[in-house]
Amino acid sequence: MTAMTVGRQVEQFRENFRIVRDEVSRIIVGNEDNIIGIMTCLLARGHVLLEGIPGIGKTKLVQTLADVLHLKFSRIQFTPDLMPGDIIGTTIVRETDTGRKLMEFQPGPIFANLVLADEINRATPKTQSALLEAMQENSVSAGGQTHPLQQPFFVLATMNPLEMEGTYPLPEAQLDRFFFKLKLSFPSAEGLSQILDRTTAQHEPKVERVFGQGEILEMRETARSVPVAKPVQDYAIRLTLATHPESELASDLTRRFVRFGASPRGTQALILGGKVRALLAERLYVAGEDIRSVALDALRHRLLLNFDAEAERVSTDAIIEDILQRVPLPSA
Amino acid sequence: MVPQGLSRGAQRLVSLCDFAAHSLATNRRRSNAGADVGYNPRMSDQEIILHTLARVRRRLQIGHVVHDATVLLWLIAVAVALWRVLRMAGGHAPALSAVAILVALLLWVGGLLVLSRRLLARRTSLARAAAEVDSRAALHDELKTAYWFIAHPIASPWNAAQLEHAACSARTLDVSRLLPMRVERGALAASALISVLLVALWLAPPLTPSSQALSEGGNALSAAEAKQVQLLRELSAQLPGDSAAAAKLEQALTTLQRKEASAEEKQRALAAARAALEQRNLDAASTREGLYQLAQQLRGNEALKDIAAALEEGDAHKAAQALQQMPDAHGGKLTATSPAAERGNEKDLARLIDQASGRSDAEPGESASVAAREAIDRLNQIAAQLDSQQQLNQASQALQQLQLAVAQRSTMSAGRFSQQAAQNSTPSPNSGQTSMPGGIMFRSAAVAQEKRASAQQEGSKTGSAMGDSQAEAPLGNRVTPLGVQLKKEAVPNPEPEDQQDAAKNWFYTESKEQKSVVELREVQARESFAQAQSGAAEGVSVRHRQIVKDYFMQLREGKP
Numbered sequence: 093m094t095a096m097t098v099g100r101q102v103e104q105f106r107e108n109f110r111i112v113r114d115e116v117s118r119i120i121v122g123n124e125d126n127i128i129g130i131m132t133c134l135l136a137r138g139h140v141l142l143e144g145i146p147g148i149g150k151t152k153l154v155q156t157l158a159d160v161l162h163l164k165f166s167r168i169q170f171t172p173d174l175m176p177g178d179i180i181g182t183t184i185v186r187e188t189d190t191g192r193k194l195m196e197f198q199p200g201p202i203f204a205n206l207v208l209a210d211e212i213n214r215a216t217p218k219t220q221s222a223l224l225e226a227m228q229e230n231s232v233s234a235g236g237q238t239h240p241l242q243q244p245f246f247v248l249a250t251m252n253p254l255e256m257e258g259t260y261p262l263p264e265a266q267l268d269r270f271f272f273k274l275k276l277s278f279p280s281a282e283g284l285s286q287i288l289d290r291t292t293a294q295h296e297p298k299v300e301r302v303f304g305q306g307e308i309l310e311m312r313e314t315a316r317s318v319p320v321a322k323p324v325q326d327y328a329i330r331l332t333l334a335t336h337p338e339s340e341l342a343s344d345l346t347r348r349f350v351r352f353g354a355s356p357r358g359t360q361a362l363i364l365g366g367k368v369r370a371l372l373a374e375r376l377y378v379a380g381e382d383i384r385s386v387a388l389d390a391l392r393h394r395l396l397l398n399f400d401a402e403a404e405r406v407s408t409d410a411i412i413e414d415i416l417q418r419v420p421l422p423s424a
Numbered sequence: 425m426v427p428q429g430l431s432r433g434a435q436r437l438v439s440l441c442d443f444a445a446h447s448l449a450t451n452r453r454r455s456n457a458g459a460d461v462g463y464n465p466r467m468s469d470q471e472i473i474l475h476t477l478a479r480v481r482r483r484l485q486i487g488h489v490v491h492d493a494t495v496l497l498w499l500i501a502v503a504v505a506l507w508r509v510l511r512m513a514g515g516h517a518p519a520l521s522a523v524a525i526l527v528a529l530l531l532w533v534g535g536l537l538v539l540s541r542r543l544l545a546r547r548t549s550l551a552r553a554a555a556e557v558d559s560r561a562a563l564h565d566e567l568k569t570a571y572w573f574i575a576h577p578i579a580s581p582w583n584a585a586q587l588e589h590a591a592c593s594a595r596t597l598d599v600s601r602l603l604p605m606r607v608e609r610g611a612l613a614a615s616a617l618i619s620v621l622l623v624a625l626w627l628a629p630p631l632t633p634s635s636q637a638l639s640e641g642g643n644a645l646s647a648a649e650a651k652q653v654q655l656l657r658e659l660s661a662q663l664p665g666d667s668a669a670a671a672k673l674e675q676a677l678t679t680l681q682r683k684e685a686s687a688e689e690k691q692r693a694l695a696a697a698r699a700a701l702e703q704r705n706l707d708a709a710s711t712r713e714g715l716y717q718l719a720q721q722l723r724g725n726e727a728l729k730d731i732a733a734a735l736e737e738g739d740a741h742k743a744a745q746a747l748q749q750m751p752d753a754h755g756g757k758l759t760a761t762s763p764a765a766e767r768g769n770e771k772d773l774a775r776l777i778d779q780a781s782g783r784s785d786a787e788p789g790e791s792a793s794v795a796a797r798e799a800i801d802r803l804n805q806i807a808a809q810l811d812s813q814q815q816l817n818q819a820s821q822a823l824q825q826l827q828l829a830v831a832q833r834s835t836m837s838a839g840r841f842s843q844q845a846a847q848n849s850t851p852s853p854n855s856g857q858t859s860m861p862g863g864i865m866f867r868s869a870a871v872a873q874e875k876r877a878s879a880q881q882e883g884s885k886t887g888s889a890m891g892d893s894q895a896e897a898p899l900g901n902r903v904t905p906l907g908v909q910l911k912k913e914a915v916p917n918p919e920p921e922d923q924q925d926a927a928k929n930w931f932y933t934e935s936k937e938q939k940s941v942v943e944l945r946e947v948q949a950r951e952s953f954a955q956a957q958s959g960a961a962e963g964v965s966v967r968h969r970q971i972v973k974d975y976f977m978q979l980r981e982g983k984p
Binding site for chain 1: 566580
């Protein structure tokens with residue numbers, strides 16, 4: 093591989109990314125950052141948690157993405173009575189033509205490339221934890237056997253922040269397994285107008301399947317190849333350490349309101365997300381600003397706030413922004 | 425940018441074409457830039473990057489030197505301005521000025537130390553230069569990362585691609601535009617401001633006048649001082665027949681009104697005039713003492729009892745009137761001959777009074793009348809002299825006030841001036857002592873003997889404005905007259921030329937009584953010293969210590 097090949101790879105990566113983004117934008121109005129965020133997670137081999145009020149297009153966004161990427165898509169509507177077996181599948185007894193009975197694993201909806209876990213906080217923790225192994229190990233254990241998941245495996249979970257009754261907040265361990273947590277904001281007046289134009293007409297816009305599994309895996313490899321200089325890596329480490337209240341780098345806000353800081357998965361998310369952002373910015377290296385650009389999405393769900401923060405309604409976003417202001421960019 | 429609406433394959437083709445065009449443009453720019461800015465076309469990507477960073481570092485170092493020099497100049501300018509401000513404001517509050525100078529000096533030294541430390545500690549590395557270029561040229565950490573990859577080489581096509589891209593960026597950099605060698609606007613504006621401030625401070629008048637300004641300002645007499653001068657002139661005109669004191673006073677007033685005269689000159693002239701007036705006071709005191717002694721001589725004569733009483737009181741007028749009341753040889757009353765009779769001493773007066781009373785062995789009759797007239801004239805003169813002391817005292821007080829005003833304007837301290845002037849000060853009104861450079865002159869007899877305070881005594885009771893007046897004398901309430909303390913000792917002169925010279929051949933010496941008093945005090949002092957010593961921790965006086973010591977040294981066991 094030569095420098096020219098690398099350049100071509102980067103150009104291809106950017107082009108593919110642009111195509112997906114443009115295609116999704118034909119259905120989804122606004123939310124450019126969230127589309128980029130979801131694609132970043134997909135290309136960084138992560139999973140994404142989408143948070144937003146009902147009706148702002150969380151599910152539509154995921155469905156559109158699945159349509160564009162020509163991947164196997166499954167949707168799991170999480171409810172309180174949903175069982176783990178309903179997600180990962182179950183072993184059933186099947187009788188062959190010869191009358192012989194066999195124990196056969198019947199894969200659940202998780203066996204797909206793109207899994208939409210809709211309203212994940214409505215399911216019980218037991219069911220939520222069924223996703224843990226799948227998300228982290230990309231495999232499912234059932235009936236004493238481990239079944240690998242087909243790549244790319246990408247979980248998009250949605251969560252409604254308004255309804256608290258009858259919901260089960262995600263445990264920290266599960267939250268940490270999400271690469272990014274994205275917040276979908278309410279569209280502007282212009283955005284609403286566009287949504288109405290697109291969804292209330294006789295013909296709704298359709299998307300094309302631009303590329304499939306192979307291109308995604310190729311793009312993932314490209315993203316992983318981007319080199320990171322040590323100072324930039326140190327910057328990501330310093331950002332992570334700054335979220336820990338007992339760290340020397342912790343700010344006053346962190347010491348006051350944070351109970352537990354981000355895990356090493358947070359640092360990984362910073363670097364991997366930074367790599368994708370570097371490629372999108374036509375860079376062959378990760379710059380400090382790439383790390384900064386993904387810091388909010390990568391760390392906001394990894395900080396565990398204390399009671400004071402809850403009482404004073406301090407959000408994790410505010411703390412991370414404070415950290416970003418205080419921790420200097422990578423120096424020479 | 426790939427146009428919208430194309431099929432996926434067409435879009436991909438367009439993007440590949442774009443990339444190829446971009447690569448070609450980059451290569452072309454690279455070769456052109458290399459020719460323009462002096463890069464060797466054979467240089468590798470790493471060399472190009474390092475060469476660029478070295479150039480940047482050099483310019484950064486020069487920039488730092490310029491910046492530090494500016495800061496140093498600033499420090500100097502601030503120090504100069506501070507010095508000027510303190511010089512302007514100094515004198516109002518010397519302690520505050522000293523503290524301000526100290527603080528300013530410490531701040532300045534602190535600033536200099538910080539600057540020196542910064543100069544010593546700062547080492548502009550290539551990595552620092554890369555960071556600076558990334559920041560200024562918005563290269564998004566490209567050169568910084570490239571430099572790190574050069575320093576930590578990893579065989580990777582991605583690293584090579586990054587270095588190639590960074591080298592391309594480094595070639596296109598215009599370092600001189602990125603890091604221009606010019607003084608910043610802020611520094612220029614600040615320099616202009618400090619220059620204006622310095623000029624303004626230099627031209628501004630000092631808040632505390634200098635000594636020259638003080639002397640110039642002291643030339644102008646205030647209205648009150650002009651009034652004092654006028655009063656002094658009037659008093660000078662009234663001074664009876666004393667040309668020396670009047671001349672001194674006139675000279676002092678002339679000096680005081682002279683614009684070019686310094687405050688010290690004025691002080692000296694005023695002190696000289698005041699000394700002349702004080703001399704007149706001393707003469708008057710001497711006259712009163714003579715009258716007292718004359719009264720003692722005349723006390724034995726019953727006919728002259730009233731005159732003696734009047735003289736003892738120091739009232740020359742009354743004595744003259746009493747002498748006038750005495751009938752002369754022809755049965756008529758005596759009258760004064762002329763107001764301009766010559767002035768003589770008290771001995772002449774005693775002789776004249778004796779002649780007038782007929783006690784003298786001289787020829788009686790007409791000569792007694794003449795002597796009585798002369799005595800009356802002499803007494804009138806003495807009375808006029810003593811009366812004139814009131815004017816002298818007024819003049820002396822006015823002079824004191826003027827001295828005070830002039831001394832306040834002078835930069836010389838009062839004590840220093842007193843040392844320089846070395847003039848006799850006013851005798852203490854209670855003890856009659858006068859402080860002199862060489863000792864103390866006792867003149868207590870005449871003043872202490874007077875029963876009532878008269879206008880002739882006034883004037884000596886106010887302290888000197890110069891602060892050198894004598895405090896209460898440590899002699900107690902009882903004052904021994906001078907005549908008791910001193911006695912006249914004749915100097916043997918075998919061949920006196922005339923009677924007047926013979927009268928001067930004596931001097932004052934310690935009287936027997938005074939000698940015994942002094943010896944008594946010496947004995948008392950020794951006794952009190954011995955008592956003080958015996959009250960010490962050892963409990964044995966100095967006198968007896970040797971005896972006690974010998975006793976214990978010779979003490980043997982078994983022997984008493």
